[in-house]
Amino acid sequence: MQSHEADIANRITALVRGILEQNSLSAEVTSETKLVDIGLTSMDMVNLMLSVEAEFDFTIPQGEITPENFQSVGTLQRMIVGQLQPTAA
Incomplete structure (x- = not known):
């Protein structure tokens, strides 16, 4: 399961880097880097948010669109993993 979560983190990091490149910014992006600190x-x-929804093919519930969930790659990863896990019956 660890490799699945690492894949999610890598995909989020790629999305963040893409946005930085569009803005002609360059920054090191780690799982704990604060996204506002690198220029987002x-x-x-x-x-x-829209890129994450497209990349992972799901709609982020309104209640999950919080500053806390969008602080870093790590916080986004935890939110996405929680959303993609099948609900227990």
């Missing part, structure tokens, strides 16, 4: 604006966060 509120519009970039909206683009990231």
Whole structure:
């Protein structure tokens, strides 16, 4: 299961790097890097949210669209893993 979570983190990191490149920014992106500290604006966060939904083929529930979930690659990864896990019956 660890490799699945690492794959999710890598895909999120790629999305963040893509947004940085669009803005002509360069920064090291780790799982704990604060996204606002590397230059992502509120519009970039909206683009990231839409990119995450497209990349992982699900709609982020309104209750999960919080500043806490969009702080870093790691916080996004935890939210996505939680959303993609099948619900226990």
